[in-house]
Structure formats: structure tokens, C-alpha cells
Amino acid sequence: MLKEECFYLGKIVSKFSFKGEVLIKLDTDEPEVYLEMESVFVDYNENLIPFFIERSSLHKSDLLRAKFEDVDTEEDADDLMKCDLYLPLTLLPELEDHQFYFHEIIGFTVEDINYGTVGTIVSINDTTAQSLFEIEKDGNQILIPMNDEFIEKLDKENKTIYLKTPEGLIDLYL
Template sequence: MEWFNVGKIVNTHGIWGEIRVISTTDFPDERYEVGSELGLYKADGSKPIIVKVASHRKHKNFDLLTFEGYTLLKDVELLKNALLKVSEKYLSDLEDNEYYFHEIIGCTVESIEGETIGKITEIIQTGANDVWTVQPTIGKTHYIPYIEDVVKTIDIENKKIIIEVLDGLLS
């Protein structure tokens, strides 16, 4: 079974076992719903732990969570820098032209003329639109905005994306 990143624990919050999470999911209310199961992958590389969400609330730019069985600060201090992941069985179907990050990362990007530009290695969320980090085989990294004027075709099955290279996009 595959697990997909939904956030990173960056700190504790208060003394009652609450943790501060920077989310990498577009569905925090669904992922952190009370009773949801998450995989907790500690930074030390130890075996993942399955945790159940006991509470969730927003605070500034963070999601604050507590887990069942982790009620005090001392219980969660060692969880700093751990990744939170969701099992593939909990992934929901998306609307047309919506994709999970793991479906986009690793795709080869080509121009409409057939020139290979590189592979997508990261997705940056800017607020306005996502920006794809594209690493060519040689040369410097490109940043491709996920907008209609640029992205023409997304073929998840074949891990291939066709873009129109606008003036200055690859410079």
C-alpha cells in the first residue's frame, strides 16, 4: 500500500499534546477529520506509526492536531519534523482537470513542438496558481506555471505533459 504526504509536523503547540503542522494537502478538513488515520513517519527513519486524529483546528497558517493517546507535551515532542501521510485507500476522486501532486511529480514535460524540457520534481503552491519545478537533464531548473495558457495536455497514464512555451518561460 502506498502512502502520500499531507503535511509535516514543525513544532508542538501548548502543553496538551497539540502539534503544529504545515500542510501539503488541498483537503486539510478531510485529511485531519477527527477519527482519520494517518501514517506518522519520523525523521529518524524508524518504522511508521499509525495515529488517529483526536482534534483539528486552524491557527494562523498552520493546522493544529492532537492524536488519540498523545495527550501531553512530552508525548509529542519527539514527533517534530515527522511527515504525516495518508493511505491511498483514503484518496478521493477528483474533478476533471484536477490531479494529486504524486500524479504530476515525475511527469516528463514536452513543448507542443515535441522538445523534451525535463521532469517535474516539485510543486510550489503560490496561492494564485501552482508552479511546477521542472529539472532538465542538463542545465538550470525551469518553473512552469500551471495555467491554461501554458499547460495544454496532461496524460497521467503515460506521465507526459505538453506545454506551450511562452516567450521568456524557459529563460
Template sequence: MEKWFNVGKVVNTHGIKGEIRVISRTDFPEERYKVGNPIYFFQSDKAVPMQLTIKSHRVHKNFNLLTFEGYDNVNNIEFMKGGLLKVPESFLGELPENEYYFHEIIGCSVQTVDGEELGVITEILTPGANDVWVIKGKNKKELLIPYIEEVVMKVDVKEKIVIIEPMEGLLS
């Protein structure tokens, strides 16, 4: 069964020439929304996604505006409001060393270099200079671990395990 990844949500139409307004959920909009690329449209009431081909892409006021081949009128795209744009796992590219997709990190168990089990990564925050991994501890307490070299010693996405060297005060 194909695994799908959300790259955007259709929030509205834009103008009369078939553009849709998308809130993007991808770190690679220039790649995902490249002219000629296929993308899949999902509606909550339909079991099978609709394959679309991107005809144009531009950014306007923090939205990605897209048109699709064969859809050149606002009346043809009205049904897309509220739908999701997704790509299959096979579309995901290789990342540089020590970079990971969120879905690879979320669900990993975390332990210290001394072997102490800390919990499981449930969320990734992206506040600025580095990501912060949210760990749900055994006592339901949340731990925030910065994704920096000094703290994260090893990431094994195949085994779903992360080894950290906690900085002073990090676990208290």
C-alpha cells in the first residue's frame, strides 16, 4: 500500500483563470510545485486520489498559487477547496547526511549514551536555528531535545532509535 505525504492544503480559488491558493506543508515547494510535475489531489469523500499535472506555480502573500493542466477556469476548480495535495513516498528525494524527513524521526525511541530510556519522539518543532524534538517521557512528561551535534550522538531511522548526550539541565 502506497504511503502518502501531505505537501499542501487547498484553501481557496484565486482569480478566474483556474488558480488555487495553497497553504504549503513542504520544505521543498520549488521541487514539489515544479511545472510539469504530477501531484495528487485528495478529497475527504473520495477513496481514490486524482492525479494532476502542475501547469504554473507562483508565490503570492505567503500562499502558493497553482494551476493544473486541463483546469483553466475558476468553475473547474471550485470543488478543490478544502482538499489536500500529496505525493507518494516514491517522490521523496535523498537528503544529505544527518538530515531526515520528519516522518523518519517521529516515533523513534530516545535513550542516553548511558542507556537510560527517555521516551519516544512525538513531534518536531522548528523555532529557528535548529529543530527541537519533543519526547514524551515514560512519566508522561515532555522533554525538549535540540537537534544539535553536541546533544544528538546517533540517529538510526531503520532501527527507530536516537542516542543523545544530555547537556547539563536538559533532563531536569
């Protein structure tokens, strides 16, 4: 399995017990959706390795407590600390037409109601307090907050997002 065929699910953040259980910080608003997983891919030494899940439960509502097969000691669990977890893209839940996953909109054209064509989305920066569209136009980077109030329309068929940004925001970058 290649990373390009997968989506980022989360990261193993700590050990939970001396029997190899780990706590996983899931990158989702709905962690309960992932309670019934049979397996995940662990990014271990730059390879995606399948790990089968014996049991899992929610821990303090936003962490997944998991016991992997053949991970039976603290030392085994230590070896997996800070590893990223992935699942195949085919397992992503279907979204409604006006919703999108971040990876889906890379390459989409951004049109602003007032400004016109802004550029092309090259990535999403979700490391800040508010996620940002990273848009490229003529070698310039434009950052626009992913604010529901700014998003007027999503046209998946034509790979275009229509925004209505505050006056002057786009001009700051050009």
C-alpha cells in the first residue's frame, strides 16, 4: 500500500498499559466512526505496515485506546510511539456535495466573487489555529482561512471553489 492511496488517520501518542496498549490521537471530528476498525497501516521506518487490532475503545472521548496483535509489552509499544497511522482512501465515509476532504481539493481553482480567479490550491495548512487554503498564483502564495462564511460554493465536477473573501484580503498577497 502506498501513502498516496491512503489518508492520514492519526498518531500514536502514548502507551496505555504494560500489556502493549497504545493511545491514538485521531485526526477526525468523529472518532466513534473508527471504533470497529480491523486494521490500520502504521508508518514505520518509511514503510506502511499493516497492524491488526484486537480491541479498541474511546478514551476520554477523543483518543482511541487500541491493542494491536503481537504488541504485547511496553517495549513493543515503545517501538511504535509517534508513528503515524493511515487507512486506504476507499474507507473514507461519503460526504455530501457541499463537503470535502482536504486531499480532494488539491488542484482546485479558487474563484472569488469580488476578485475573480485567485489561483490553484496547492495544499491545506491545518497546523494553525484555523486551517488555511494555500493558493498559488503566478509564483505567489496566497493564504485564505477555511472559513465556512467565505465558502460560497463547491463545484467538484469542475474542480472549482467559489469564495467571498473580505475586501482587500487577496490584495495583501499580490
